[in-house]
Each structure stands twice: as C-alpha cells, then as structure tokens.
Amino acid sequence: MAVDDSSGPFGSSATERPARRSPLPAVRQYLRHPHLLLSFKAALAAGIAWVIAVSMQGVAAEYPYYAPLGALLAIYPTVSGTVKLGLQTMAGLTIGILLAFFAAWIGDPNALTIAFVVGTGVLLAGWLKRTAGGGTGIASAGLFVLIIGNNDLGYSIGYLIQMVVGVLVGLTVSALVVPPLHSDAAVAKLALLRRTAAQQLRDVSDALRENWSSNDQRWGRRRADLSRTAEGAREALNYAQESRKGNVRRRFHPRDLAKDFEHIEVLEVVTFHTLNITNMLQDSIHGTSREPALSEDFKAPLQEAFTAVSNVLTQWTVDGIAGETLDNAEKAMLHLAGKANESAAQEAPFGAAASIAMSLHRILAAVTPSTELPGHYPSTGHDTETPTETPTETPTETPTEQRN
Incomplete structure (x- = not known):
C-alpha cells in the first residue's frame, strides 16, 4: 500500500503548507524609507561636526557641543529645504545674540530680561516667518547667550562659530550624501x-x-x-x-x-x-x-x-x-x-x-x-460649450455643487 506523504504536519503539499514568503523585499523597502535615510544623514552630520568642533582652536574650542546641535537643526529631507533651514538658523542665531546683548545692557538676567528676550524672540520669529520665511532659533539663542553667556562676548562668538560649523556640515551632508528625489x-x-x-x-x-x-x-x-x-x-x-532643487542627482534622473x-x-x-x-x-x-x-x-x-x-x-x-x-x-x-x-x-x-x-x-x-475627443453630443439645452475643453480648466466650486 502506497503511503501518501504529501499531507500531514510534515507534508509538502502546497494546500497544507503555503510557501514561505521571503522577507528580503520588505527589508529592502524599509532600508529605502526616506526617514531612515534622513536619520542616517543626521547622525553622520552630527558626528562629523563633533570631530571638527573638538579640533578647533581659540574660544570656539570651549563649546564643541554646539556644532552637532547646528548640524541637527540644519538637516532637512530635501537639499533646498536644508539650505533654507540652515540660512534661517544662522540668521536667527545672529538676531538672538544681538537681542541678548541688548537685554544684558538693560540689566542682569532676571525674570524681566528673560521674558523680554523670549517674547521679543518669538515675536520676531513669527514676523520673519511670514515676511521672509526665517526666524528659526531667535528666542533659544537669546536665552543661551543671556543666561549661560551672561554678557560674555567670548561665549557668544564661540557659540555662533560652532553653530555655523554644524549648519555648514549639515548642508554638505544633505547635498552630497544620496540627496533624495521624490x-x-x-x-x-x-x-x-x-x-x-x-x-x-x-x-x-x-x-x-x-x-x-x-x-x-x-x-x-x-x-x-x-x-x-x-x-x-x-x-x-x-x-x-x-x-x-539643488539636487545633483537630478542630472542622472531627468x-x-x-x-x-x-x-x-x-x-x-x-x-x-x-x-x-x-x-x-x-x-x-x-x-x-x-x-x-x-x-x-x-x-x-x-x-x-x-x-x-x-x-x-x-x-x-x-x-x-x-x-x-x-x-x-x-x-x-x-x-x-x-x-x-x-x-x-x-x-x-x-x-x-x-x-x-x-x-x-x-x-x-x-x-x-x-x-x-468623441463627436459632439446632442445638446442638453443647458450648456453651449463644445467638447474642446482644455485639460487645464480650473473648476470653480459653488456652495450648491460641493458638499463640505
């Protein structure tokens, strides 16, 4: 009597045990995920910024931790976005430092000067965002300089230099390390x-x-x-x-x-x-x-x-x-x-x-x-246009045509 070994718990029947799908496609898809690439670029930029920061001389060498922060603030998924964010960050830092020095000239750090720096910084950031698309980090930069630097010019210069170094590293990594095309x-x-x-x-x-x-x-x-x-x-x-925009890979992917x-x-x-x-x-x-x-x-x-x-x-x-x-x-x-x-x-x-x-x-x-285009349809009596409508027509919605 022949024994059918194609079924049962150890059988090879396709109906009993479906073929196991390979996990490789899912892994490849995950590895190509834009957020994973962004995370890698942010980590790389922060690491490079730190290496550069600790090798610097002068007053900037005392504040190396601001370089990775600048790199992190500048990283954005697109090259043009990184450039824009980097420029906004550097402009915001400069304005924030000047704002802190003005507050320190008024008096020592206290509730009033801190409130002044934060409130004015947020106000300027909102105004610049509407008018020039900038204003990133004004309030935080002002707070750091006012409280930590306490009117110390050396701290302000070191802070600004290291942040600018970090931003430039972030811009370079974003532009050169597999800038994504979407x-x-x-x-x-x-x-x-x-x-x-x-x-x-x-x-x-x-x-x-x-x-x-x-x-x-x-x-x-x-x-x-x-x-x-x-x-x-x-x-x-x-x-x-x-x-x-600004992506070198666009030449190879027209x-x-x-x-x-x-x-x-x-x-x-x-x-x-x-x-x-x-x-x-x-x-x-x-x-x-x-x-x-x-x-x-x-x-x-x-x-x-x-x-x-x-x-x-x-x-x-x-x-x-x-x-x-x-x-x-x-x-x-x-x-x-x-x-x-x-x-x-x-x-x-x-x-x-x-x-x-x-x-x-x-x-x-x-x-x-x-x-x-199909031939002319019999008129419904309510529209005199012909079927030669261009595909770029922009519809104008009326309250009676579109439900909310």
Whole structure:
C-alpha cells in the first residue's frame, strides 16, 4: 500500500503548507524609507561636526557641543529645504545674540530680561516667518547667550562659530550624501488618484443599481477618500519639485515635472466633477423635496456611462486609451445625452439627469486628447460649450455643487 506523504504536519503539499514568503523585499523597502535615510544623514552630520568642533582652536574650542546641535537643526529631507533651514538658523542665531546683548545692557538676567528676550524672540520669529520665511532659533539663542553667556562676548562668538560649523556640515551632508528625489512617489500618488476616481465612478454605478439610501455612510466615505487622495497627490508633486532643487542627482534622473503638473490639473478637474456626481446622485436616487428622483429609464444608460468613462480613466496616461474604449464611451455618452434631454424636457430644466450627464462629459473631455475627443453630443439645452475643453480648466466650486 502506497503511503501518501504529501499531507500531514510534515507534508509538502502546497494546500497544507503555503510557501514561505521571503522577507528580503520588505527589508529592502524599509532600508529605502526616506526617514531612515534622513536619520542616517543626521547622525553622520552630527558626528562629523563633533570631530571638527573638538579640533578647533581659540574660544570656539570651549563649546564643541554646539556644532552637532547646528548640524541637527540644519538637516532637512530635501537639499533646498536644508539650505533654507540652515540660512534661517544662522540668521536667527545672529538676531538672538544681538537681542541678548541688548537685554544684558538693560540689566542682569532676571525674570524681566528673560521674558523680554523670549517674547521679543518669538515675536520676531513669527514676523520673519511670514515676511521672509526665517526666524528659526531667535528666542533659544537669546536665552543661551543671556543666561549661560551672561554678557560674555567670548561665549557668544564661540557659540555662533560652532553653530555655523554644524549648519555648514549639515548642508554638505544633505547635498552630497544620496540627496533624495521624490519623483517616483509623486507619480505613484498621481496613479492612485486616477485609479481612485475611476473606482468612484464604478462605486456610484453600484450605488445606483443597489439604490443606496441618501444617509448611507458609504457616500461620505467615498467623498472623503477621493478628496484626501487628491490633496495627497498635489502635495507629493510639490514635494517632488522641491526635492529636485539643488539636487545633483537630478542630472542622472531627468523628469519633466511640467507634464506631471498638467496631469494633476486634469485629475483635479476629474475629482471635482466626480464629487459633484456623487453629491447629485446621493440626492436624486430617491429624490428630495426640491429634486425629483431619477427616472428608471435614465438609470441603465447612466450606469453604462459610468462604466465607460471609468474605463477611459483607468487607461489614461498608462498605455494610451484604446480606440474601442473611446468608442464605447462615445456611444454611452450619446445614449445618456439623449436620455438627459428627455428627462430635462419632462421634469426640470436643470434637473440632476442633465447635470450628471454634463459632469460626465466634462470628465471625458478633460482626459481625452483633442484629437481623440468623441463627436459632439446632442445638446442638453443647458450648456453651449463644445467638447474642446482644455485639460487645464480650473473648476470653480459653488456652495450648491460641493458638499463640505
């Protein structure tokens, strides 16, 4: 009798014991995490600053501990951010020292002079931040000089020199040790926004088919998810642009961020109209005291249009929109426009049917190149613009279109 040893606690059956996943990809991903790199650079800068500080001569040699502090204060994830922060720190130190000397001239360190230095330092820091983007460390520098230095010029000079040395070390390490570029992260955020908008159109199609109630919590979750993703994409793109300023690695990793900014503008138009569609559907599936419910004849073509436009969004900027996908979207929009005309004629001149159809048309026009735009749709009677809308249109939100 043959013995099947492929099962049991020591068997090799794939169904009994799944293959163990290698931890290497997760480890690699963690090692590439931006915060880990930032921590390493901060540690390296502090160590180098200390080595330089203890080898200095003169009055600065008495205060070597301020050099690592300066390096720590200057380290920032991006090169341009480090330069800006370093300059702000040095300016703040200078102003703080002068402020402390003025307070010491008034009198010895006491509650009044300390309060004066701290209050004036914070006030100046806030004013400089608004006007010149500076003011870092004014109050702390003033306190150190006033209390520890006690009007000692040697302490002030040593403190300033060591802090400047630390800042310069931080700037050098930030600029030369693997300065990060965040272009890939921005591209990933843009792709996530595109997929989220496409999924939302499929979700509202499901909502229409399943007759979600107007107080269903899924409406709010969908809106919040899409809005949050749009904000994250814009922030990631701005951060990617900042990370390339002064970065020597940009020469080896060229990228046209202008094109990415065009994409985010298009996707923000898509987001705006998708949120409007979500809001209008929430009110019109079952109707309100001011808005009649969508007719049953309109629901099927609307679901078809949601799916067709979602498919166009899914393919946009990836491999190019397939001709069949565009044809399907054109047919769905023509069918929907006809139904919207009927609904507008029978119910209200500015009903949800026509508004939803126009928002879908806006989405399709935004993501479709002008040479590939579908043909003109039958007019709904409420909009005279043609489908030649540029993708950089900036939507103007009105209180009645966007929910808070």
